[in-house]
Amino acid sequence: MTLKRRIFLIFLFSSLVPFLSIFIISYYTIDSIFDNKIQSGIQSNLRQVELSLGNSISSLNHISQQLAYGGTIGKQLDEVLQQSEDPFQRIKSRDQLKSELNMVTFTNPSIGLTMYYFQNDATIQFENFPIKHNFSPESLPLLAKYYGITYYGPHVSMNQFDDQIVLSALRKVELPDRDDVYVYIESGFSLTQSILDNDQYGGALSHLILDGNGRIAYSEVPTIFAVGAKFPNFSKKEGTGLYQGYHWFKQTSNQDWSVVSVISQVDYGKEKKQWLLQMLFISIFFLCVTVVLAWLLWKMVYRPLNIFHREIKGMSQNRLKTNHTEQSKIPEFDYLLSKFSEMKVQIWNLFKEVELKEKNRVDLEVEKLLYQINPHFLMNTLDTVHWLAVMNGQNEIDRLVQSLNKLLYYNLGKLGQISTIEEEIDALKQYLVLQQIRYDFQFDVRIDVDENVLKVPVPRFILQPLVENSLYHGLSDDGYIQVNVQLDKDIQISIHDNGSGMSEETIRELLNNRTLEQKKVGMGIGMNYVKRMLEARYEDKAKLEIMSEIGKGTSVLLTLPITVEETRP
Template identity: 60%
Template sequence: MTLKNRILWLFAAATLLPFLFTCFLSYNTITSILDKKLTSGIQNNLKQVALSLENTLSNLNHVSQQLAFEGNVGRQLEEFMTANEPYDRSYLTDQIKYQLNLITFTNPNIGLTMYYFQEDGSFLFENTGVKDSFAVGKLPVLSSYYGITYFGPHISNDRFNDQYVLSALRKVELPEREDAYIYIESGFKFTQSILDLDGISKHTYHLILDNSGRIAYSELGHVFPENSLFPQLRAPSSTSGSTSGFYWYRQVSNQGWSVVSLLSKADYNREKNEWLMQMLFLSLAVVAVSLSIGWLLWRMVYRPLSRFSKEIRWMANNNFNSVAMRTSIPEFGVLLNQFQSMKTQIADLFAEVELKEKRRADLEIEKLLYQINPHFLMNTLDTAHWLAVMNGQQEIDRLVTSLNKLLYYNLRKGDSLSTIREEIDSLKQYLILQQIRYNFKFDVRLNVKDELLDIAVPRFILQPLVENALYHGLDDEGRIEVEVGMSEGLEITITDNGGGIPEETIAALLANEQTQRHRVGMGIGMNYVKRMLDSHYEGAASLTVTSEIGIGTRIVIRLPFKEADK
């Protein structure tokens, strides 16, 4: 990974991980709080609803007991049923109505009250008008025990009331009739009492189940129709669960019926979803801020590093020019200043090494020149020349004369430059000496255009290369060709038909160890020529050697054009 990516990732991780951990803990906390809040609120609401229903049914039970046979009104009803005289029946009717009105007046939660005879569907002594559609068999049974049946919420049978009510049907023990019942309805607004108990109830729906789990009342008839079994009531003791996109909670009454509150999962998770959306937006903001800060940090680090990289590339290309660099970060400023100081020192060191190398090359040449005293050699060879002439030794005279000219050219002091003409003349003297020295014949051909004879070249570059040709496999049929021409610059080619030179030998001839082995004498070799060219032309000249075993060797020197000094 690049430094930029590492900074962005590390900064994002250092920022986001604590934030995400905090979000995780807060999510669990708020989930626990909301769950407890909603569950507690719904359960409290259920208890209030169940308590209200129980109180209502208890009141219906109490009133129905007063109106049954055991009570005073029940005895008057028995007398009414057995009376034959109109006067007695009228009197008893007034008494019974009076008792009914007194009971309903003292119990404001009581609504429609009447005696009902199941066999013929007739009713007597109703305290208000009864709807024509009244039928006990159509009412939703909530529970039934001990001779009394409770009906779940239903529309009142009071002609003038369309509110939901609870009702009870109690059997009246009459000697003459076995189908007599007292029918009583609650008189309060039941629906509003369920829906308006607390703030949570506005998001909930209610079911009322009878003792067997059948739905006696439903506020969500399209999902949980009445007179159907509640599907999720797997065990009588179940108090909560989920079904059809709703969470449900159940409160069981003492009589065995139960109230179920339904809360949609969307409403249940509303507050959590709102919190999650807020956390999402906050997370995006934190990510954006973290990445922005990471990018700014990277920019602060990148600019000095980019400058460092540029300076290193310049230094790799031998550009040691110092340029003042500024940065707003003190630590990088110190590093940049130290780098500038180091670059200056390296540049000075390079210049010093280069100067020392140049001086060392010059000293080696001077050392070679001074190893033999030129004047002593010249005088001695001149004496030998005259002795040979006086004694008629023409071969010795020729040898000494060529050697004298060659040494004079090679060992003379002063300017290191020469001309092609002087190099060719020196080479001819060298070849005369070698032809006298060796016991085999070889042919040397020199091909130089006249207009190139006065071109300046470094002194002593042809002889070492021809010497290499003689040393490496030349025989009686040997041939050496020296050609000087012009291409993109001055081009000197030396070709022979000798035995060839292996590649590793060529590499050794161009390497420094050859110079170490040939510090004196004439065997300076190709390494000397290569170093001389590098010294004079600073890399603008080239020396290439190609050779094939058994075929010969070809050496090419390419020099930039340089006029001879006048």
């Protein structure tokens, strides 16, 4: 997976997981709060409607008692009905009764239409408003009936000039001489309508009114809850439920009738949906911000990575040294880029150093080959001379040839092959034997080697050139050469002679001028070879020093680090 995808996924995960967790917890919490709020609001509204309707019914009951026989107006009605002989007195009594009725209705704003209904002849008298021609108590929706009074409604008013929804009551007057007289009273102008319209949910609530048996006496949702039908799952207890996509809440009055508030599921969840939409918009905005931040972070990382990519690609394609490095304008990356630039410089320097060392190694190989003129032929020839000397009894020649053969075999070995101090000392002794036979002179060469250092690996052919240098540059008839090899923290090799010594200029030429040395020592590879061999083998860890004083002698000091022993082929 690419870094870009990982950054986006990590950002999305780290941002969305906490947000989704909070959203889920908030959703269930707020959903519960909304449900409690909506239910509490609807039930509060329902109790208010039930209380208001109950007060209206109580008011109808109270007024009807005044208009019945037990009240003052009821007694006046009985007197008016009994006065049939004197027309004037009868008219006067009727006018007085109407005046009393008007006074009662005027002083009670909660009362609307009022009249007396005579059941036997279906006539109406003493009405305070004109009556609609189709008035019939039997056609009104029955709400409740008890204690000689019947309640109707809500229904359209029987007032000819009023089509408002009202409650009404029909109470028997109980006159001594007649039992078919009833007083009919309706609730006041628009009172019932205003009670039912008291809806804090913007018209989303509808109401039903049930009688004591659960029959629907009034319905604002007739398509679902028809008037006259039985309310589903009716019980006289308060409760809530869901029916055909409507939530309903029921409140039962002390008078045994019930008020039901109904609301559709759409309106019920409208407020929650609005909240969910708001949360959705916030989520989308939050997601967009997260994606933008992830993109910006990617750009901040991607641009420095591109710079690194170009630098590494350019470094792999060529070896041209360059100090130019692009800037990412981010301190941390710029610091890394500067370090990378420094590393490039070091790598180029290392390349040059390796190339130089390789060139030196090749030069050494060529130089070694200059002295390996047909070595196998030469050694085979020497071997033939050896056997001729043996056959002719030439012991001195035989000794010379054997020493020369051993020395050549050792010195002409593969360049760079690892040897030991012991082998170097043995080759040095063979060289001294040749020199002694050649010059017929017994050289005083003293060799002192620490036994602990004999098996330590060292480069091949480093002692002979140093001793050869002492032989040619400083050894006189009474002179000597002291060779010491000691083991300390490093291998300490010293070659000291008591010869004529050398000047500083001669020392420099021995160390650095191959032409002069080769001219003086002939076939000897010389001091310069030893110096270069040590550099190739130990780099700057080995040390070669020459100390000399004219007339007193010369000392060559060689310090070699101890390395891990290598296996010789």
